[in-house]
Amino acid sequence: MQVQSQQQAAEPRHWRAYHYGEYQVVFRLLGGIFLVANLIEPRTLKGFRDYPPELMMPRERMLEKARKVFRSYGFAPIDTPALEYTEILLGKGGEESDRLIYRFKDHGDRDVALRFDLTVPFARFAAQYIGQLGTPFKRYAMGPVWRGENTSAGRYREFWQCDFDTIGTQSNAADIEIVLVIHDLMFELGLERFRIRLNNRLLLNGLLTSLGLGDRAVPLLRSLDKLEKIGSEGVKAEMIQPFPRHAGITPEQADQVLALASITGSNAEILDRIERDFATQPQTMEGVRRLRELLAVAEHCGITEDRLRLDLSICRGLDYYTGTIYETTLLDLPKIGSVCSGGRYDNLAGLYTKQSLPGVGASLGLDRLIAALEELNLLEKMGTPASVLIANFWDQALPQYFAFAQQLRRAGIGVEVYPETKKLKAQLQYALHKGFPLMIIAGEDECRAQTVTVKNLKTQTQQTIAQPELVAVVQKELHA
Amino acid sequence: MQVQSQQQAAEPRHWRAYHYGEYQVVFRLLGGIFLVANLIEPRTLKGFRDYPPELMMPRERMLEKARKVFRSYGFAPIDTPALEYTEILLGKGGEESDRLIYRFKDHGDRDVALRFDLTVPFARFAAQYIGQLGTPFKRYAMGPVWRGENTSAGRYREFWQCDFDTIGTQSNAADIEIVLVIHDLMFELGLERFRIRLNNRLLLNGLLTSLGLGDRAVPLLRSLDKLEKIGSEGVKAEMIQPFPRHAGITPEQADQVLALASITGSNAEILDRIERDFATQPQTMEGVRRLRELLAVAEHCGITEDRLRLDLSICRGLDYYTGTIYETTLLDLPKIGSVCSGGRYDNLAGLYTKQSLPGVGASLGLDRLIAALEELNLLEKMGTPASVLIANFWDQALPQYFAFAQQLRRAGIGVEVYPETKKLKAQLQYALHKGFPLMIIAGEDECRAQTVTVKNLKTQTQQTIAQPELVAVVQKELHA
Numbered sequence: 001m002q003v004q005s006q007q008q009a010a011e012p013r014h015w016r017a018y019h020y021g022e023y024q025v026v027f028r029l030l031g032g033i034f035l036v037a038n039l040i041e042p043r044t045l046k047g048f049r050d051y052p053p054e055l056m057m058p059r060e061r062m063l064e065k066a067r068k069v070f071r072s073y074g075f076a077p078i079d080t081p082a083l084e085y086t087e088i089l090l091g092k093g094g095e096e097s098d099r100l101i102y103r104f105k106d107h108g109d110r111d112v113a114l115r116f117d118l119t120v121p122f123a124r125f126a127a128q129y130i131g132q133l134g135t136p137f138k139r140y141a142m143g144p145v146w147r148g149e150n151t152s153a154g155r156y157r158e159f160w161q162c163d164f165d166t167i168g169t170q171s172n173a174a175d176i177e178i179v180l181v182i183h184d185l186m187f188e189l190g191l192e193r194f195r196i197r198l199n200n201r202l203l204l205n206g207l208l209t210s211l212g213l214g215d216r217a218v219p220l221l222r223s224l225d226k227l228e229k230i231g232s233e234g235v236k237a238e239m240i241q242p243f244p245r246h247a248g249i250t251p252e253q254a255d256q257v258l259a260l261a262s263i264t265g266s267n268a269e270i271l272d273r274i275e276r277d278f279a280t281q282p283q284t285m286e287g288v289r290r291l292r293e294l295l296a297v298a299e300h301c302g303i304t305e306d307r308l309r310l311d312l313s314i315c316r317g318l319d320y321y322t323g324t325i326y327e328t329t330l331l332d333l334p335k336i337g338s339v340c341s342g343g344r345y346d347n348l349a350g351l352y353t354k355q356s357l358p359g360v361g362a363s364l365g366l367d368r369l370i371a372a373l374e375e376l377n378l379l380e381k382m383g384t385p386a387s388v389l390i391a392n393f394w395d396q397a398l399p400q401y402f403a404f405a406q407q408l409r410r411a412g413i414g415v416e417v418y419p420e421t422k423k424l425k426a427q428l429q430y431a432l433h434k435g436f437p438l439m440i441i442a443g444e445d446e447c448r449a450q451t452v453t454v455k456n457l458k459t460q461t462q463q464t465i466a467q468p469e470l471v472a473v474v475q476k477e478l479h480a
Numbered sequence: 481m482q483v484q485s486q487q488q489a490a491e492p493r494h495w496r497a498y499h500y501g502e503y504q505v506v507f508r509l510l511g512g513i514f515l516v517a518n519l520i521e522p523r524t525l526k527g528f529r530d531y532p533p534e535l536m537m538p539r540e541r542m543l544e545k546a547r548k549v550f551r552s553y554g555f556a557p558i559d560t561p562a563l564e565y566t567e568i569l570l571g572k573g574g575e576e577s578d579r580l581i582y583r584f585k586d587h588g589d590r591d592v593a594l595r596f597d598l599t600v601p602f603a604r605f606a607a608q609y610i611g612q613l614g615t616p617f618k619r620y621a622m623g624p625v626w627r628g629e630n631t632s633a634g635r636y637r638e639f640w641q642c643d644f645d646t647i648g649t650q651s652n653a654a655d656i657e658i659v660l661v662i663h664d665l666m667f668e669l670g671l672e673r674f675r676i677r678l679n680n681r682l683l684l685n686g687l688l689t690s691l692g693l694g695d696r697a698v699p700l701l702r703s704l705d706k707l708e709k710i711g712s713e714g715v716k717a718e719m720i721q722p723f724p725r726h727a728g729i730t731p732e733q734a735d736q737v738l739a740l741a742s743i744t745g746s747n748a749e750i751l752d753r754i755e756r757d758f759a760t761q762p763q764t765m766e767g768v769r770r771l772r773e774l775l776a777v778a779e780h781c782g783i784t785e786d787r788l789r790l791d792l793s794i795c796r797g798l799d800y801y802t803g804t805i806y807e808t809t810l811l812d813l814p815k816i817g818s819v820c821s822g823g824r825y826d827n828l829a830g831l832y833t834k835q836s837l838p839g840v841g842a843s844l845g846l847d848r849l850i851a852a853l854e855e856l857n858l859l860e861k862m863g864t865p866a867s868v869l870i871a872n873f874w875d876q877a878l879p880q881y882f883a884f885a886q887q888l889r890r891a892g893i894g895v896e897v898y899p900e901t902k903k904l905k906a907q908l909q910y911a912l913h914k915g916f917p918l919m920i921i922a923g924e925d926e927c928r929a930q931t932v933t934v935k936n937l938k939t940q941t942q943q944t945i946a947q948p949e950l951v952a953v954v955q956k957e958l959h960a
Contacts, residue, residue, distance in 0.1 A: 040567055042607040042832040045592060048563065050605055052613065053556035060547070060557055067540070072889045074866035074896030076533035077540055081638050082562065082594075082624060083528060083582070087520055102563070104584035107628050112525060114562075125530055127522040133532065133863075134913055136899050144562060148587045158561050166899065173878060173899040180882065184889075293878070300879035301886050352522040383613075386554035398653060398773070399780035402660065406781050409552045409664075416554030419616050419646065419653040433614055 047157035054381050058370055059160070063142055065188040066162055066364055070140040073181055075164050078139045080121040082146075086111040088124050091351055100149050114146040118163045126167060127352035135168025135357075154371075165361025167348055175324040175344055175360050176294045182328055182340050182362060183303055189369065190378055193331040194339075197311040198294070200324050201343070203274065203287025204315055207260050210281050211253065218319055219247040224261055225317040232258050261313040267295050270310045290324065322346045326362055333372050339365045383434040386414030387478055391427045393443040400447055404440060404470060411471045413478070431457060438477055440470070527637035534861050538850055539640070543622055545668040546642055546844055550620040553661055555644050558619045560601035562626075566591040568604050571831055580629050594626040598643045606647060607832035615648025615837075634851075645841025647828055655804040655824055655840050656774045662808055662820050663783055665844060670858055673811040674819075677791040678774070680804050681823070683754070683767025684795055687740050690761050691733065698799055699727040704741055705797040712738050741793040747775050750790045770804065802826045806842050813852050819845045863914035866894030867958055871907045873923040880927055884920060884950060891951045893958070911937060918957055920950070936960075 044050060051059065067077070086103050090113070103113040115121050118141045130137065142162045151157060164181065166174040179196060186194045201221075208217050223238045223246065230238075239247045239254040249257075263270055271288050278284045291310065298308050314327050323344030330339060342362025349357050373379040388408055390401050405415040416436070418427050424441075431439050441453040441462075452470055455462040456477050465473050524530060531539065547557070566583050570593070583593040595601050598621045610617065622642045631637060644661065646654040659676060666674045681701075688697050703718045703726065710718075719727045719734040729737075743750055751768050758764045771790065778788050794807050803824030810819060822842025829837050853859040868888055870881050885895040896916070898907050904921070911919045921933040926944070934953050935942040939960075945953050 039833065040571065040831050042568070042604045042829075043565070044561055045563055045565060045586075045590065046588065048561040050561070050609070051557075051559035052609060053558060053619070056557040056559050059559075064544075071865035072894045073885075074864050074869075074894060076864050077531075077536040078533060079531035079536050079539075081524055081528040081530070082626070083525055083638070085523070085525060088522070091520065099587060102584075102586065104582075106525075106582065107579060108526065110525065124522045129530070129532060134910065136910075138864075138896070139533070146562070158563070169899045171899040173872065173897060176878070176882065177897065177899075180886075297879045297882050301882050349522070351520050353519065384554050384556050384618075385551035389554075392653065398656070399777045402656065402777050402781050405553075406660075414552045414554060416618070417653060417657065419649045419651040419657075430614065 045157075047151035049156055049158075053383050053385075055370075057382060057385060058373065058379050059366065062189065062366060062369060062373075063162070066142070066185060067140070069181060069184045069188050070164055072184070073138070073177060075138045075140045075166075075181075078122070078125065078141055079143065080115070080118075080125050080141070082114055082144070083112050084115060084121060084124070086113040088352075089113050089115060089120055100147055102146050102148050116147050117145050118143065118161045122163070122165070123349040123357075124352055126357055127349040127355070130168065130349075130353075130355060130357065136166055136174065137168050138164075138166045140164040154367075160366050162364040162366050163361060164364075165348075165359050167357050167359030167361075170358045172290045172293055175290065176297045178324070178326060178342065178360055178362055179294060179298055179303070179308060180301060182326065183298075183307065185340065185364060186328065189373075191330060191339075191369075191372070191376075194307060195329050195331060196308045196340075197314050197327045197329065198291065198308065198324065199311060199314050200287040200291055201315070201322050202283045203291065204312070206281040206284030206287060207274070207278060207312075208257070209283065210278050211256055211260075213247070213249060213253060213257070216243065216247045216249060219243065219245070220249070220257060221315045222317050222319075223247060224257070224313065225315050227261065227313050232262075263312055267291075267305060267308075267310045270312065271295075287323075294324070316341065316343055320345050324360060330372055332376060336368050336372055336375075339368050339372065341365075381435070384414075384416065384436060386416045387436065388413060388415045388438045388440060388474060389427070389431045389434075389436040390415060390417045390440045391424065391431075391442075392418040392421050393424070393441070394447065395421050397442060397444070397447050400442065404442070404452070404467075407471055408474060411475065413471075413474060438474060440474075525637075527631035529636055529638075533863050533865075535850075537862060537865060538853065538859050539846065542669065542846060542849060542853075543642070546622070546665060547620070549661060549664045549668050550644055552664070553618070553657060555618045555620045555646075555661075558602070558605065558621055559623065560595070560598075560605050560621070562594055562624070563592050564595060564601060564604065566593040568832075569593050569595060569600055580627055582626050582628050596627050597625050598623065598641045602643070602645070603829040604832055606837055607829040607835070610648065610829075610833075610835060610837065616646055616654065617648050618644075618646045620644040634847075640846050642844040642846055643841060644844075645828075645839050647837050647839030647841075650838045652770045652773055655770065656777045658804070658806060658822065658840055658842055659774060659778055659783070659788065660781060662806065662842060663778075663787065665820065666808065669849065669853075671810060671819075671849075671852070671856075674787060675809050675811060676788045676820075677794050677807045677809065678771065678788065678804065679791060679794045680767040680771055681795070681802050682763045683771065684792070686761045686764025686767060687754070687758060687792075688737070689763065690758050691736055691740075693727070693729060693733060693737070696723065696727045696729060699724065700729070700737060701795045702797050703727060704737070704793065705795050707741065707793050712742070743792055747771075747785060747788075747790045750792065751775075767803075774804070796821065796823055800825050804840060810852055810856075812856060816848050816852055816855075817845075819848050819852065821845075861915070864894075864896065864916060866896045867916065868893060868895045868918045868920060868954060869907070869911045869914070869916040870895060870897045870920045871904065871911075871922075872898040872901050873904070873921070874927065875901050877922060877924070877927050880922065884922070884932070884947075887951055888954060891955065893951075893954060918954060920954075 101113045101116050106112045144158050145161050146158050182196055205217050208214055208220060223235050227235050236254040239249055240251055242248045271292060275288055314325055316325050321343035325343040326341055327338040328340040340362055344360040346358050347356050348359050390404055392401060401417045405417050408415045437458050439455040439457055441455060446452055450467050451464050452467050453462055453464045454473050454477060581593045581596050586592050624638050625641050626638050662676055685697050688694055688700060703715050707715050716734040716738060719729055720731055722728045751772060755768055794805055796805050801823035805823040806821055807818040808820040820842055824840040826838050827836050828839050870884055872881060881897045885897050888895045917938050919935040919937055921935060926932055930947050931944050932947050932950055933942055933944045934957060936957050
């Protein structure tokens with residue numbers, strides 16, 4: 001039995017190797033410890049994360065789609081520095097936010113901080129340049145922001161924001177446009193089952209004034225904003241807590257507010273009812289007028305009522321908003337909350353300039369959207385942006401491989417040439433690992449016969465074709 | 481004379497108003513001072529700058545074009561955090577770089593810093609994930625980096641970098657691909673008058689070894705790298721300065737090195753001459769072999785010799801490079817230096833892992849390219865990404881204006897609806913200020929007649945057309 005005799009013959013050598021090997025192991029261990037001790041452990045900071053291709057490709061695609069929509073409405077991109085004077089970001093008395101932001105002294109002993117959102121730097125930017133820019137000014141901005149606060153699941157200290165705003169006009173046309181932009185964004189992102197929910201702070205404040213609660217509007221709306229989170233009983237319980245931290249109203253008044261917030265019906269029914277019951281309150285009627293105009297234009301542009309709904313219960317918590325309010329919910333994932341929200345405000349840059357800059361805008365929730373696309377299986381997880389891998393079998397064929405790649409690229413198809421002449425199995429594994437849908441194989445035989453094999457890794461089929469047919473066949477396979 | 485009598489009649493009122501006005505002025509001044517004293521001055525940090533639309537639109541367009549090219553070769557995007565442990569960025573003994581970087585203690589008392597380039601974070605990233613990613617791994621990265629060093633004209637403390645690399649392979653195919661990528665990048669950016677200059681450190685080191693100067697390669701190449709800046713006399717003067725700060729060679733040896741670096745001729749002539757004179761030096765011959773293969777593939781892919789030239793005088797100053805070296809010069813602007821440079825290196829991530837990660841890559845000089853495009857008048861300075869401004873004259877026509885806009889957007893044309901019903905002059909000024917090529921005018925008369933006027937602001941011509949012709953006419957005007 002040949003196997004056994006080989007084993008027997010090998011035994012002494014094996015034994016010798018073992019003893020010699022023991023020293024080797026010790027040397028290797030020592031060497032390894034020495035090396036490891038000198039290496040720096042590769043790791044990210046707590047609360048930060050890397051974006052490998054699988055995460056970065058969807059983010060890039062999403063930003064591209066958003067840019068396309070913003071530009072189609074004439075919003076222009078701007079960018080501001082990551083670092084600003086702390087005074088700019090926090091205002092002069094902003095010490096209490098200190099722990100929330102990354103703040104430090106730079107080499108010139110300046111008190112500086114990393115931006116924590118894109119709104120404050122935009123306000124500083126607008127105050128500085130509005131004279132040159134002119135009004136109305138429409139901008140979008142996309143970029144990372146940083147918060148030093150404690151991290152929790154899914155919340156990072158560095159994340160991207162994506163804002164768009166029109167400033168320098170009080171015209172309702174700007175408010176209307178925000179709805180059209182959100183609508184186009186959702187379609188462009190392939191999320192057509194959505195609902196934009198609308199409200200108007202003028203209308204809300206007017207209604208509260210009619211109830212004799214105009215002076216409690218700020219805490220009332222802050223409580224009402226929690227309706228979906230804590231329910232009407234929870235909101236009521238909060239509203240009757242003492243003023244000024246809460247609204248400090250009676251349970252009966254709280255019921256009245258909640259009754260108004262829960263008026264339902266079609267958009268027209270809601271507005272008709274308010275107009276009937278509160279016709280004498282000028283703020284309310286201005287809110288109704290602006291909402292009616294918005295809805296009429298949206299309808300004229302083909303936005304159906306199932307995608308655009310008045311909802312008197314949404315109000316956004318921030319005191320900042322003064323007019324139209326927007327929230328956007330995905331019908332298949334209502335739990336993730338609003339993926340695009342915003343509203344109208346009276347004055348963007350009051351901290352930095354006397355010039356009043358009213359505006360309206362919204363923010364696209366990139367991280368929520370990526371999570372949503374993932375949950376809805378709309379995210380193609382790929383490790384490469386290219387569709388075709390050209391296998392590399394014969395080093396003399398390298399010019400040929402690169403020429404194939406060039407032909408395909410000119411037809412708009414992304415192509416990678418495997419850089420080393422390895423066995424088919426290794427190259428196939430690489431293709432499957434990265435998620436290439438197609439692989440092109442041309443060894444010495446194919447090259448001499450002027451043919452090429454196109455292998456579809458999804459359908460596990462392959463065909464050998466004449467080289468001039470390559471582009472047409474690849475296009476057909478990719479679109480099949 | 482009516483004018484005079486009005487003046488006379490107005491005098492007393494005017495006088496009263498003047499006196500009352502004096503107080504007003506004083507109050508306003510006081511109020512203004514009070515307000516100004518409470519305002520925060522809107523300003524950026526020293527060495528930082530904002531990107532208004534005029535600068536941001538070209539940057540976005542350039543990054544889009546670069547992304548398109550990278551993806552077509554299968555380079556995948558990655559991103560890493562702006563903040564890292566200082567140890568990761570500087571290594572364990574990196575104190576001397578301290579003043580160059582933004583470094584501080586975070587809330588958890590960690591020693592952290594803002595990244596100063598994209599290479600070091602990529603090395604950390606690669607060390608951390610290469611097992612999952614697999615090799616070869618091709619990535620691009622684009623993003624801001626920060627340096628605390630003193631600023632000078634045109635140099636900022638925050639600037640963007642754009643890198644692409646293939647790691648995990650020593651194959652020359654990866655080196656060849658870098659040339660093809662640079663070629664495609666320059667074409668995509670509309671800069672077709674360029675020259676990629678090539679060299680190889682193997683060849684350079686081999687030649688120096690043949691001259692008996694192999695042990696002086698590092699300071700010699702560092703001096704040689706300054707050839708274009710300080711000329712051959714300057715380089716020679718530096719080469720003869722004492723070792724180890726400089727090469728410490730004799731003037732005759734310096735002449736020999738400079739003679740080699742100044743060998744000219746066609747690519748084939750240079751390689752033939754080296755092969756003839758130095759056939760026995762193995763490093764030199766490996767360099768020649770790799771360059772020959774690169775040039776053959778490039779030629780096969782249609783890259784002409786005027787765009788790809790061997791140049792024995794380029795070597796990049798960094799010790800880091802070990803093989804192919806790339807520089808890219810614009811023929812019309814040679815003075816701005818290389819706009820895309822890089823090379824092959826033996827080990828990317830030796831600080832963080834024992835696994836050897838050889839690679840090859842290059843970096844696109846975004847700021848230099850934007851400056852170049854500006855100087856070559858290839859930069860369209862616009863304040864808006866949209867091509868059409870729809871004027872707004874009649875508030876009842878708002879649904880119509882938005883419907884026009886929607887039709888044009890569906891045809892891929894960017895459109896802005898002016899948000900307020902202002903006089904034509906104001907809207908025209910806005911259009912000219914922003915650089916819209918076309919303006920669409922539909923007042924009450926046009927709307928009732930179902931017509932619309934298309935005004936070309938470049939040719940100063942206009943035509944009134946039937947509304948259904950709008951998209952076709954706008955397309956024609958834009959492409960004229």
